[in-house]
Every structure is written in structure tokens, then in C-alpha cells.
Amino acid sequence: MSGVLRAELVRLRVRRFTWLVLVVVAAVSASVAVYAWREARTPTPAEVAAAHESYQQDRAAWLDGGRDDCEKRNRDMKAKGFEPFDCDLFAPELENYVPYEPTWDDDGMPYLGSLASPVVIGALLLGASLVTAEFGAGSMGLWLTFVAPRGRAFRAKVAAAGVGGALVGLLGALVGAGGTLAAFAVLHRLHGNGWAASGVAGRLAVLGALAAVVGAGLGFALRHVAAVMGIALWWVLSVEVVAPLAWARARPLTLGLNVRAWVEGSAPYTVPQWVADPQLTGGGSVQDVEHVVRGLQGGLVLAVVAAVVAVAGLVVFRVRDVS
Amino acid sequence: MDELAVELRGLTKSYVRFPLTRVPVVRGLNLDVPAGGVHALLGPNGSGKTTTLRMLLGLVRPESGTVRVLGHAVPGALPAVVGRIGAVVEQPRLFPAFSGRRNLELLARAADVPAARVDEVLDEVGLRDRARDPVRRYSLGMKQRAAIAATLLRRPDLVVLDEPTNGLDPQGVHDVRALMRRLADQGRTVLVSSHALGDLEQVADTVSVLAAGRLVAQGRLDDLLASRGAPRLRVRVADPERAALALAGHGWSAHVDGGAVVVTDPPPAADVSRVLAGVGLYPEELTVLRPDLESAYLALTAGSGPAAVRDPAEVGS
Numbered sequence: 001m002s003g004v005l006r007a008e009l010v011r012l013r014v015r016r017f018t019w020l021v022l023v024v025v026a027a028v029s030a031s032v033a034v035y036a037w038r039e040a041r042t043p044t045p046a047e048v049a050a051a052h053e054s055y056q057q058d059r060a061a062w063l064d065g066g067r068d069d070c071e072k073r074n075r076d077m078k079a080k081g082f083e084p085f086d087c088d089l090f091a092p093e094l095e096n097y098v099p100y101e102p103t104w105d106d107d108g109m110p111y112l113g114s115l116a117s118p119v120v121i122g123a124l125l126l127g128a129s130l131v132t133a134e135f136g137a138g139s140m141g142l143w144l145t146f147v148a149p150r151g152r153a154f155r156a157k158v159a160a161a162g163v164g165g166a167l168v169g170l171l172g173a174l175v176g177a178g179g180t181l182a183a184f185a186v187l188h189r190l191h192g193n194g195w196a197a198s199g200v201a202g203r204l205a206v207l208g209a210l211a212a213v214v215g216a217g218l219g220f221a222l223r224h225v226a227a228v229m230g231i232a233l234w235w236v237l238s239v240e241v242v243a244p245l246a247w248a249r250a251r252p253l254t255l256g257l258n259v260r261a262w263v264e265g266s267a268p269y270t271v272p273q274w275v276a277d278p279q280l281t282g283g284g285s286v287q288d289v290e291h292v293v294r295g296l297q298g299g300l301v302l303a304v305v306a307a308v309v310a311v312a313g314l315v316v317f318r319v320r321d322v323s
Numbered sequence: 324m325d326e327l328a329v330e331l332r333g334l335t336k337s338y339v340r341f342p343l344t345r346v347p348v349v350r351g352l353n354l355d356v357p358a359g360g361v362h363a364l365l366g367p368n369g370s371g372k373t374t375t376l377r378m379l380l381g382l383v384r385p386e387s388g389t390v391r392v393l394g395h396a397v398p399g400a401l402p403a404v405v406g407r408i409g410a411v412v413e414q415p416r417l418f419p420a421f422s423g424r425r426n427l428e429l430l431a432r433a434a435d436v437p438a439a440r441v442d443e444v445l446d447e448v449g450l451r452d453r454a455r456d457p458v459r460r461y462s463l464g465m466k467q468r469a470a471i472a473a474t475l476l477r478r479p480d481l482v483v484l485d486e487p488t489n490g491l492d493p494q495g496v497h498d499v500r501a502l503m504r505r506l507a508d509q510g511r512t513v514l515v516s517s518h519a520l521g522d523l524e525q526v527a528d529t530v531s532v533l534a535a536g537r538l539v540a541q542g543r544l545d546d547l548l549a550s551r552g553a554p555r556l557r558v559r560v561a562d563p564e565r566a567a568l569a570l571a572g573h574g575w576s577a578h579v580d581g582g583a584v585v586v587t588d589p590p591p592a593a594d595v596s597r598v599l600a601g602v603g604l605y606p607e608e609l610t611v612l613r614p615d616l617e618s619a620y621l622a623l624t625a626g627s628g629p630a631a632v633r634d635p636a637e638v639g640s
Contacts, residue, residue, distance in 0.1 A: 142415075
């Protein structure tokens with residue numbers, strides 16, 4: 001490891017903003033774990049008994065005229081030309097009364113996807129501020145009288161930002177995924193592959209590193225953290241929200257979808273498409289057809305975006321004067 | 324001037340100001356800084372001094388012209404030479420949230436300088452007692468000291484200081500002056516830009532004067548001062564009219580000015596004193612008036628708008 005990178009890592013470690021980001025990400029991730037803990041709670045015997053009692057009451061009412069009322073209403077509707085419906089669907093079933101018992105695979109894992117947002121935002125800010133703080137304080141000029149060429153200084157700062165971002169991702173995973181996993185394990189609801197959480201943790205670390213590299217690249221290009229956040233906000237509003245509405249096929253290119261795909265393994269999305277009906281010659285209809293962005297595809301898109309932004313930052317840094 | 328620490332040729336730089344107007348800051352600048360000694364870079368505000376220093380450090384890209392520092396073309400060969408340069412340009416810009424020591428340690432680490440060197444430079448600038456305080460709590464003078472300490476970390480061959488005595492108390496000014504002299508005596512080159520002409524006059528060996536982005540004078544300080552005229556002698560006596568007549572009687576050019584006799588191109592003061600004593604006049608004051616850097620600077624930069632600036636080719640070195 002070069003002396004420049006070591007110096008940047010020390011600077012990263014002693015910056016208060018680094019610790020602030022870590023604390024905020026840990027707090028948000030902890031709130032995810034707390035929510036998961038609540039959802040994984042075992043129903044109490046009293047709740048189960050109350051559920052059984054409610055079921056018995058509704059069952060009795062259903063047998064005592066409820067079904068007949070339903071059938072009568074069905075006949076009336078049929079007389080008016082409406083399609084009759086199946087009254088059995090309205091019959092009380094015990095499984096609809098007993099409190100749901102969540103499982104890790106179906107209910108725990110999806111929580112981990114919600115950790116991506118705090119990790120991305122925290123890592124982006126961390127990377128951007130690591131660079132822009134130097135431009136703001138004017139210390140970049142002094143730094144460059146010690147480190148040349150500029151590409152060397154750039155690489156060290158981006159690498160340090162990446163390390164910081166990875167730590168943000170790992171912390172989010174440790175607190176959020178660890179807490180969620182613990183909730184399901186302690187409350188005896190860990191039915192499924194708990195080791196999948198470690199994969200999510202690794203992907204969150206990579207996600208944090210990529211987001212921090214994007215932040216650092218934007219920091220080099222724009223030199224102000226407010227400008228970086230402005231660009232990020234513009235991107236979210238125009239590209240992530242508006243563009244898919246105007247052009248549905250742009251959806252797989254949105255970063256939000258690719259982040260989800262990377263963290264959760266895959267992310268489905270729908271695109272309205274003309275679907276031909278084989279029973280009608282030349283006929284068909286427009287339907288929402290589901291597609292899926294795979295995890296690796298999402299990771300590649302994110303890596304390409306990070307690389308493009310980093311190169312743009314390097315070009316601007318090499319060309320622009322430094323005060 | 325055999326060897327040059329800095330050699331600038333045809334350097335040009337302009338900035339774009341609102342609304343999209345190009346403002347030339349440095350115009351075809353040719354500048355030589357001899358290796359070894361203290362070289363003062365003088366000029367009014369806006370004359371292009373700081374931009375010039377930034378260009379030779381590779382922080383600002385010139386539009387045209389060449390920069391050679393310690394024999395290497397900059398910015399292309401900057402990596403080869405950056406380890407031999409220590410620089411503080413404009414204001415000391417350290418990381419404000421970190422202590423002075425932490426700042427120096429980071430820079431030392433980046434430059435692969437042993438950590439023990441940090442204590443040495445802190446001692447050298449007299450900042451060891453406050454080394455653990457955050458830089459944002461430093462006075463401007465302390466920031467200057469810390470920044471100068473940073474420049475010394477690598478024992479540089481070329482030290483570039485931009486207004487190094489800004490904000491320093493008299494003791495600090497004295498210390499920086501002594502430091503510059505000490506570095507020069509060690510064979511290093513100190514390129515210093517400052518408006519403290521009195522301080523520079525005491526320490527500079529050579530000088531360059533910029534005005535409106537161009538070089539208007541360059542050379543040894545002694546030569547520059549000598550070119551502004553010979554020394555004069557001011558004599559205060561009880562009867563200046565009679566004293567002027569007595570001195571003129573010996574073929575010396577003397578006239579009364581402001582209640583004193585001023586002798587131009589004067590003989591030794593002892594001879595003047597002897598002549599006056601011969602006519603019963605005893606000097607109350609004998610002062611040699613030499614052209615100083617301030618007067619030379621003011622004369623060179625007077626009305627330093629573009630029209631008043633001579634072509635650099637006319638300026639001898």
C-alpha cells in the first residue's frame with residue numbers, strides 16, 4: 001500500500017463526517033432490524049386463543065344463515081345479468097384468523113433489500129465529501145505539491161473513498177442484516193437459508209464501495225458536495241422516476257432497479273407489450289409483461305456507472321486548475 | 324547566473340470572468356530564478372505573482388510558454404521534481420479539522436518522510452507547543468508557521484513561499500526571515516513573494532518585479548538598487564546655508580533641503596565632517612541615504628497598467 005493511500009485512509013478515519021455517516025447508517029439499519037424484530041414476533045397464546053374464538057363465532061354465523069344470505073344475493077345478481085360469484089370464498093377459514101408466522105426466506109430476506117438505500121446515500125456522501133472538503137478548504141493545492149502526478153492523488157482518494165463506502169455497506173449489513181437474522185433466529189422463525197444474509201452483506205459492501213467511488217468521482221468533477229447532491233437528486237427525479245414513465249423500456253437501466261437486483265439477487269419489472277392472441281388472427285392485446293434484471297447484470301451496470309463517473313472525475317481533475 | 328532553479332519562458336495565462344470575459348493575468352512572462360539564495364518576486368496585487376507560482380507548481384496550466392523547475396519541464400516531469408519542492412502558495416491551506424501535527428504526519432506519510440521529521444520541523448518553526456491543537460483554532464501566523472513546516476518536511480531544494488510573513492508578529496517575521504536566510508545559506512533556493520519590502524530587502528539576493536503580468540525588472544538586488552541612483556548624504560547643522568557653501572567650495576554638489584544639507588555623490592562622511600568643522604560647524608546628524616527597495620519598487624510599478632509595462636524583451640537579466 002502506498003504512502004499516499006495510507007495517508008488518505010488515515011484522513012478518512014479521523015474525519016468526523018466519516019463517523020457521522022457510519023452512525024446514521026447504523027441507526028437507519030438498526031431501525032430496519034427493529035421493524036423486522038417486531039414482525040418476527042411469535043403470536044402469544046392469548047392472541048391464538050382470541051383468533052380461534054373469533055373463527056368459531058364467524059363460522060357459527062356463517063352456518064346460521066350467512067351462507068343462505070350469500071346465495072340469495074347471488075341469485076339476485078344473476079337475475080340482473082351479473083356474473084355469479086362463489087360463496088365458498090366468503091366462508092370463514094381458520095388459517096385466515098390465526099396470526100401469520102413469518103419465515104426467514106419469505107419475510108426476513110426482503111427486509112435486507114431496504115438496507116440498500118441508506119448504504120448508497122451514506123457511501124455517496126462519504127465519497128463526495130472526502131474529495132470536496134479538500135477543494136473547499138483549499139488544501140488540495142498543498143496536497144498536490146506533495147503528490148504528483150494528479151492521477152496518483154486521484155487514485156488514492158478514490159480508493160480510500162471505496163474502502164470507506166465498503167465499510168458503510170458492511171456496517172449496514174452487520175446492523176441491519178445481522179439484527180434481522182438475529183430476530184428471526186431468536187424468535188425461532190429461522191426457517192430457511194440464514195447464510196443468504198452473508199451474501200447480502202458482501203453485496204452491500206460492494207454496493208457501498210461503488211456508491212462511494214461515484215461520490216468521489218462527482219466530487220472531483222463538481223468540487224462541491226451540494227453540487228454532487230444536486231446532480232444526484234436530478235438523476236433520481238428525471239432518470240429514475242420520469243424517464244421510465246415516458247419510456248418503459250428504460251426501466252432496466254434505472255439504477256434503483258439494478259441496485260435492487262444486485263442486493264436481492266434479482267429484480268422484476270414490467271413493460272407494457274403487445275401480446276398476440278393465437279385464437280385471433282392478427283389479434284391480441286397490450287399487457288404488462290414481466291421481465292427480470294439478474295443480480296450479476298445489476299452489479300455490472302452499477303460497476304460501469306461507477307467507472308464512467310470516476311473517469312469523468314479524473315479527466316476534469318487533470319484539466320482544471322487547482323487553487 | 325549559471326544554474327537556474329526556475330526558468331519561465333513566454334508564459335501566458337488568462338482567466339475567464341463573468342460574463343465570459345478573458346482577463347489576461349500573465350502575459351508572455353520570461354523569468355529566471357538562479358539556484359541558491361533568496362529570490363524575491365515582487366509586484367502589485369493582480370500582477371500575476373501567485374498565478375506564476377501556481378504554474379511552476381503545476382497547479383495551474385499555462386496557456387502557452389514553458390516552465391522548467393530544477394531542470395525539469397513542468398507539469399510533464401512534475402513527479403520527478405515534486406519531492407524537491409516545498410511550497411506554500413497564497414494562504415496556508417491545511418486540513419482545518421486536524422491538528423497541526425496530524426496535518427504534518429499525513430503529508431509526511433504521503434511523501435514517505437520519516438515521522439521523526441515532523442517534530443524537527445515543528446521545532447524549526449516554533450510550533451511544537453500548539454501542535455496538538457486543531458488548525459482551525461490557529462491564528463493566521465500559526466497557520467503560516469505550520470504551512471512553512473510542511474514545506475520543510477522533505478528538505479527541499481526549492482522553497483516557494485507566497486506572503487510567508489502575513490499575519491506574523493514581529494518575532495515571527497524575524498524568524499521567517501532568518502529561516503529563509505538559513506535555507507539559502509544551506510544552498511537551497513528560496514523563491515518568495517511578498518509585499519513586506521523592508522523584510523525582503525534584508526534577506527533577498529536577487530529580485531524580479533512583475534507588473535500587469537509582465538516582467539519589468541530582474542537581477543541582483545544590489546544592482547537594482549544601484550540603478551536607482553547613487554547614495555546621498557544628509558547633514559544636519561546649525562547653519563545649513565553656510566554649510567552648503569562650504570561643501571560646494573570643495574567641489575561637492577550640496578544643497579539645502581528641508582532644513583538639512585543634502586550632498587549628492589558624496590565623499591566619505593569623515594571628509595564632510597572635517598570640512599564643516601573647519602568652518603566652525605559641527606554636524607548634529609550625518610545620514611547616508613541609499614535607494615531602498617520600496618522606492619525602486621514604486622518607481623518600477625508606478626502606473627502599472629498594461630500601457631506602462633515595457634516589453635519583456637527590453638528587460639535585461
